[in-house]
Structure formats: C-alpha cells, structure tokens
Amino acid sequence: MPELPEAETLARQLQNLIAGRSLRQITVLSQRVTRDPLAQVRQQRVDRVQRYGKWVLLQVDVGWLVIRLGMTGTLRWCAPQGPYTRAILHFEHGWLCFNDIRQFGSITLRPQLPNELGPDPLEMDHRDWCSMLRSNRALKPALLDQRKLRGLGNIYTDEILFAAGLHPLVEATRLGEPQIERLERCTVEILERAIELGGSSISDFVDVYGRPGRYQFEHRIFRRAGEPCSRCGERIQRIVVAQRGTYYCPACQRL
DNA sequence: ATTACTACCTGACAGC
DNA sequence: TGCTGTCAGGTAGTAA
Incomplete structure (x- = not known):
C-alpha cells in the first residue's frame, strides 16, 4: 500500500503521537519481520519520526528503526x-501494532540514517531530475527505481505520467526540456495533493487511527481500464510494464 | 555498473 | 461449494 504520501501520512501522525516519548520494548510476533535483535531494544527515547522514501523512520537512542x-x-x-499483527512497539503511553497480511514489510535497526536511495521527489531540483532521467530504460521503470528516486510506486507513477501526458514506455533519455519540466511539476502537485488527502486506500491502507485515505477518489487513471479518459474520452488501457499493471490513455500519452 | 526478472506471502475475486 | 487461475500498492536477490 504505502508509497510516499501514505508513508508521509503515517510519519506525521507518529511524530505527534510518539516523538519525545519512551519506547519501552518491542514484541516480535513473526520472525519474518526482522533478523535484528529488536527484543533487546529497551527504554529508548524516540527523538523524532520521519519519512525516507516509502519508509517510516524512528530515531531512537541507539540509532534508527526503519519500518x-x-x-x-x-x-x-x-x-x-x-x-x-507481526510486531508491537510498546510505549509509556500506548502501543503501536505493525500489521502486515502479506509479510513483505519489515522493521530493522540501523546505527545510521539510511542513505542508499535516490533523492526525494519533493526535494529534487531540475538538475536532479535531468540526472535521474539519464537512463537506458523506459520512463516508468526508471521512476519506480528507488535508487534513482525514492518514494514513487505503482499508483502515483501512473497518475503522474497521465497528468504529464507521458507514455510509460517512452525512453527516459528521450524526454525534452518541456516534458521534464511537466514531469517535475505534476509529480509535486500530485504528491502534495495526495498527502493533503491522507494518501490512497485501494484495499488495505489506513492511517494510525484506522481511517482510510481519500486520494483514491481523485485517481484519474489507476485501475480504470475500460473507462473513458477524463481528459479526452478515449478508452483507458491496461498494459504490463516492469511486471506491474500499468494504466494509461493511448490518446493523451502517445509514444 | 546497470538492467531485468523471479520469488517472497496471503487474500480477494472471477469463472468453471 | 470448491477448485483453479489471476491479480495485488514493494523490493531482495540473482542473472545477464
């Protein structure tokens, strides 16, 4: 579920709930969650909570919990x-359940702030965009590569490409200056709007209070195959790109 | 070094 | 009802 806007929603709520509070201990209920000795993390002050790409980070005395x-x-x-429920973080004033049906998630402990991913799309300047687009691949797979840029997933990539009028299979390196600028602008607009609405809830995502996001009501392309394009009326298509279902308008997003 | 693909899990849903 | 196949928001790990 979680792409940048969903992780941002959680990080902001957790910053208010647990920053400055004591993390008493962590109960690990499924060993798939982690290989780190989280049970030994005791009595840690949570300094702050922040987002890194799609991840939620808790800064504690001994380092960073990466969720x-x-x-x-x-x-x-x-x-x-x-x-x-795969793990429970117990605090002095409440607890946080880490629930995860498919168990692709994890919680790890690192001594340092992670830094292996590419730049954040909300902080990138024009030069960052130009350098991340210097790539021998199609645009969508390039945007999904977290080492090139951190935080975009399948939903927002499709929404951004539709808004920018770019075909998911166009070679990244062939974008012209005006197209790159459109891509930058649409990325920021869509991510900021999605954050404003608490992210997208397609099936599982809810915030820390169990409330769904509302951005799915503004999806214009994602999972709308067969419906008319909201801009031109053409039938929205679904293709597979990088093994992911990909939605686009063949008229608005030409190769 | 970069890119492409499989595998990891569980559940929802469609069709027979 | 129950079986089978398809799809699902992510990303390690491995192969080319």
Missing part, C-alpha cells in the same frame, strides 16, 4: 492485536 510497510503493512495506534 518498511511492503505491500500490506499498516501501523495502528492502540489497536487490538489481530491475526496479522
């Missing part, structure tokens, strides 16, 4: 433990 939601991970404040 990756995978496809179906959620973080629920003071929710009852359920069948898919």
